[in-house]
Amino acid sequence: MSLSTDAIATDGPRAGWRAWAALTVLMLPVLLVSMDNTILNFALPAIARELEPTSAEQLWIIDAYSLMLAGLLVTAGSFGDRIGRRKMLLFGAVGFMLVSIAAAFAPTAEWLIAARAAMGVFGATLMPSTMSLLRSTFRHRGQRRIAIAAWSGAFAAGGALGPVVGGFLIEHFPWQSVFLLAVPMVALMLIGAPIFIVESRDPNPGPIDGWGILLSMLALAPLAYGIKELAVTGWPGAIGIVAGLVFGWLFVRRQLRIPHPMLDMALFRRRKFSGSLAVNLCCVMAYIGFLYFVSQHLQMIAGLSPMEAGLALIPGAVCSIVAGFVVTPFASRFSAAIVVPICLAIGAAGLVLVAFAGAGDVWMLVVAFVVMGGGAAAAQTVSGELIISSAPAHRAGAASAISETAYEFGAVLGTSILGGILTAWYRTALVIPEGVPQNLAGHARETLAGAMNAAEQLGGTAGGALAEAAAAAFDGGITVTSLIGAALLVIACVVSATTLGSSRTVASR
Incomplete structure (x- = not known):
């Protein structure tokens, strides 16, 4: 096997102990934001029982956060380059904490959706x-690989630990506690950031591109909204997708013409940069889609308590963290075009296991999450480092924003498309047994939680039959969505094998 061209790149100066302390602080917001992508999966049944959202509102409670993040990440990254990245981090942390508190006291589903959207605004910063x-702190290539492995591990662990922490909190406290978790994490960040993190910004940022900011928001937000609606309501969502693509074309056109673009479009001509983005998008989509259905299955079908269901995912969470560090020495020695496809193939095997073995065995789901989570996290560690190293240092914020947009769009697509397909399959496959009143049948058709609540209210033979029918319909949808997730990782395998082996020179650091 040939050595990766990245492995022989010139190293910068090595960082000292303060840099590693800064890394610890920087992992806190990563954990916080990624946990918020999945922590509601386990709180959702409790929220559904108290606030009684419709199936569309239930998806919006999860997706409003990711949609706002996706729409504002490029803008936030550009502002961070200008006003200072540490300053932007602290501003976002305070705002995130305040709106999390507001979400904890939401009296209605609409209030909670609005609060989640506001959390996405501050999460984007x-x-x-x-x-x-992280890039400005670690200039030595070897150290930066380790730091990015820790960053990727924190992101993967946050996504996996969200249900674990959520399960613990829901078992011992009201569902509002999942939002109050942000308070102590932000407090630690506000203490550590001024001490250990050195401010950085673009020394020559150029003028603020107001039209570019507006066009980026008009492109990303409608596109994400349209994708979500397409999965839930069908063709009406295409309007948002078309609008997003039109504004996206106008945004790209403007960035190519102005002398000081907020987003350097030349980055996308780098095969490694674009290929790594595609890998991250597919990985996150499959990962979040898995957590969306497994959290519901473990609680509402397997009958585990929120805490027990969370504990079942701990092996996968640990594997997701460890995999990033395990793959680092291999990424230093071998081409990413070899390492990443192998990792993705391992992740796809985990989803295939769910599809063909069925979701009925809890231990099989645990093993599947270990295999899938480990493979996806390892692939993202390598591709994430390639994204960072491909961008010029003075455009680090904008390049990072593109990377995070891929992550957040993956989260949106994981819940919206895979979740929408699962919901559509469930509604089509669900056969309402005889003896179920019309009003309870309506609730059962909406969501799995609605069906289980209806079965509990009904009781007796009819209630048991409804619960069995709902479980069969939902697990049939799991088989379909698992195969789609596996197909996404196979596509990412092909993309990584054909793009990440490029011998293009890494941009200056």
């Missing part, structure tokens, strides 16, 4: 800052 600060 956190993620690009962490990655760009």
Whole structure:
């Protein structure tokens, strides 16, 4: 096997102990934001029982956060380059904490959706800052690989630990506690960031591109909204997709013409950069889609308590963290075009296991998550480092924002498309047994939680039959979505094998 061209790149100066302390602080917002992508999966049944959202509102409670993040990440990254990335990080942390408190006291589903959207606004200021600060802190290539492995591990672990922490909190406290978790994490960040993190910004940022900012928001937000609606309501969502693509074309056109673009479009001509983005998008989509259905299956079908269901995912969470560090020495020695496809193939095997073995065995789901989570996390560690190293240092914030947009769009697509397909399959496959009143049948057709609540209210033979029918319909949808997730990782395998082996020179650091 040939050595990776990245492995022989010139190293910068090595960082000292303060840099590793800064890394610890930077992992806090990564954990916080990624946990918020999945922590509601386990709180959702409790929220559904109290606030009684419709199936569309239930998806919006999860997706409003990711949609706002996706729409604002590029803008936030550009502002961080200008005003200072540490300053942007602290601003976002305070705002995130305040709106999390507001979400904890939501009296209605609509209030909670609005609060989740506001959390996404402030979350957008956190993620690009962490990655760009990490780059400015670690200039030695070997150290940066380790730091990015830790960053990727924190992101993967946050996504996996969200249900674990959520399960613990829901078992011992009201569902509002999942939002109050942000308070102590932000407090630690506000203490550590001024001490250990050195401010960085673009020394020559150029003028603020107001039209570019507007066009980026008009492109990303409608596109994400349209994708979500397409999965739930069908063709009406195409309007948002078309609008997003039109504004996206106008945004790209403007960035190519102005002398100081907020987003360097030349980055996308780098095969490694674009290929790594595609890998991250597919990995996150499959990962979040898995957590969306497994959290519901473990609680509402397997009958585990929230805490027990969370504990079942701990082996996968640990494997997701460890995999990033295990793959680092291989990424230093061998081409990414070899390492990443192998990792993705391992991840796809985990999803295929779910599809063909069925979701009925809890231990099989645990093993599948270990295999899938480990493979996806290892692939993202390598591809994430390639994204960082491909961008010029003075555009680190904007490049990081592109990377985070891929992550967040993956989260949106994981819940919206895979979740929408699962919901559509469930509704089509569900056969309402005889003896179920019309009003309870309506609730059962909406969501799995609605069906299980209806079965509990009905009781007796009819209630048991409804619960069995709902479980069969939902697990049939799991088989379909698992195969789709596996197909996504196979596509990512092909993309990584054909793009990440490029011998293009790494951009200056």
